[in-house]
Amino acid sequence: MSAARHPVSSAQRAEQALRALIFDGELAPGSDHLESELAARLGLSRTPVREAVLLLEQQGLLEVRPRKGVRILQISPEDMREVYDVLTALESMAAEAAAEADHGADGLVRLHAALTQMDAAIARDDRKGWAAADDRFHGELVRLGGNRRVEEIVARMVDQVRRARMVTLYMREMPRQSNADHRAVYEAIRKADPEEAGRLHRRHRARARDELVALLKRLGLKSV
Amino acid sequence: MSAARHPVSSAQRAEQALRALIFDGELAPGSDHLESELAARLGLSRTPVREAVLLLEQQGLLEVRPRKGVRILQISPEDMREVYDVLTALESMAAEAAAEADHGADGLVRLHAALTQMDAAIARDDRKGWAAADDRFHGELVRLGGNRRVEEIVARMVDQVRRARMVTLYMREMPRQSNADHRAVYEAIRKADPEEAGRLHRRHRARARDELVALLKRLGLKSV
DNA sequence: GGCGAGATCAATGCATGCATTAATCAATTC
DNA sequence: GAATTGATTAATGCATGCATTGATCTCGCC
Numbered sequence: 030m031s032a033a034r035h036p037v038s039s040a041q042r043a044e045q046a047l048r049a050l051i052f053d054g055e056l057a058p059g060s061d062h063l064e065s066e067l068a069a070r071l072g073l074s075r076t077p078v079r080e081a082v083l084l085l086e087q088q089g090l091l092e093v094r095p096r097k098g099v100r101i102l103q104i105s106p107e108d109m110r111e112v113y114d115v116l117t118a119l120e121s122m123a124a125e126a127a128a129e130a131d132h133g134a135d136g137l138v139r140l141h142a143a144l145t146q147m148d149a150a151i152a153r154d155d156r157k158g159w160a161a162a163d164d165r166f167h168g169e170l171v172r173l174g175g176n177r178r179v180e181e182i183v184a185r186m187v188d189q190v191r192r193a194r195m196v197t198l199y200m201r202e203m204p205r206q207s208n209a210d211h212r213a214v215y216e217a218i219r220k221a222d223p224e225e226a227g228r229l230h231r232r233h234r235a236r237a238r239d240e241l242v243a244l245l246k247r248l249g250l251k252s253v
Numbered sequence: 254m255s256a257a258r259h260p261v262s263s264a265q266r267a268e269q270a271l272r273a274l275i276f277d278g279e280l281a282p283g284s285d286h287l288e289s290e291l292a293a294r295l296g297l298s299r300t301p302v303r304e305a306v307l308l309l310e311q312q313g314l315l316e317v318r319p320r321k322g323v324r325i326l327q328i329s330p331e332d333m334r335e336v337y338d339v340l341t342a343l344e345s346m347a348a349e350a351a352a353e354a355d356h357g358a359d360g361l362v363r364l365h366a367a368l369t370q371m372d373a374a375i376a377r378d379d380r381k382g383w384a385a386a387d388d389r390f391h392g393e394l395v396r397l398g399g400n401r402r403v404e405e406i407v408a409r410m411v412d413q414v415r416r417a418r419m420v421t422l423y424m425r426e427m428p429r430q431s432n433a434d435h436r437a438v439y440e441a442i443r444k445a446d447p448e449e450a451g452r453l454h455r456r457h458r459a460r461a462r463d464e465l466v467a468l469l470k471r472l473g474l475k476s477v
Numbered sequence: 478g479g480c481g482a483g484a485t486c487a488a489t490g491c492a493t494g495c496a497t498t499a500a501t502c503a504a505t506t507c
Numbered sequence: 508g509a510a511t512t513g514a515t516t517a518a519t520g521c522a523t524g525c526a527t528t529g530a531t532c533t534c535g536c537c
Binding site for chain 1: 517518519520
């Protein structure tokens, strides 16, 4: 998203590296890891790793437990409900704002591109491709909303969703309904109808939340 | 909010101390401060101060500028609009959830207490007292909503509002309208009417946002 | 007199070392 | 045999030191 500002510090690389390890599942949810172990793994000293760990703790990805190492946090269905409720509230507001701003079809090219990419991915039965395009759609929607703080908060929440999706992506039907929802939201924004855009997006996220929470509960309580 | 867990680390004390300095205005918005200077001021070494600074940066209170020290962030009217929009979306959702949960009048004692304290403060023309009670009302409302993540995000946003209020608190009428709003929201929650509670709260925050942004613009662009 | 290049300065970012202290293990006693 | 207390271990939290490198200041040249 943001270009490399300064030389790129080791702490920043540590943060990115740890995020990657967490999202790839190499640091499993619920597992403990010593700072020194992580530092050795990344080929750094403890200091930048410690800084990265503190940031990731504040981001809700892990927890520092004073003598027991850092624990990668697990996400319960209840957590997922919380995350989705935050997303519902903020994204639907963003959708309203985007519709009010009345971007022409020009300003919505990226949003539309994400739509067609999702369709294409579904046709190919490419779940990862669909997920990536879905992320782009939601990211662009929020960007169009014109509220930086909303962008940042949503990005954090999406991190959590991403982890749950690792598990669920292959355990359900291809999300055709979801795509119809997206297209309807896009149309409302293009027609500059804020009320409709907000209402449709709210319904979309509520549906997704209910599906995901039900699925998670059907499995075991604690998952990625 | 949460009790002291472990012995309380120096880094945590540094974070709290820096927050206090910022909110008291001793570290002025827009001012720069070297890490070593802050460390000396707090009687600590640079390490825990640096950790605290990194956390506060992520909380949006300051910015680390590699060779120029940490800069205490200023808040523009546009920033305030963003903050209030986030608060509007999340708190009104919390109000809905609180109404749905149908807490009896028993479960709402703290919310009601905040109300009466706000009334009393207005009668005394005690602006700081009113502000403190207002914080309690909003904090309790969000707690009743039953979403930890919303609580945390709202707390961050309230930090920003607090800084702007330092400037504006004495520059406007006593907020009687605001209190009527609060009472109406309380009543809707007590009557377990989610739609009403959400609608009323949304209107309340929108009003507060418009007043504050207008006031800030009437002064100068960048304020606390 | 103004502008540019080079040297000096200093703040950060990182590594390292140490003290603190929680957790584990063992030994002794009941 | 179990439990409690003491000793040992080791991970964290903090302090300190150093290298890197951006910023500033000076000197020289145009």
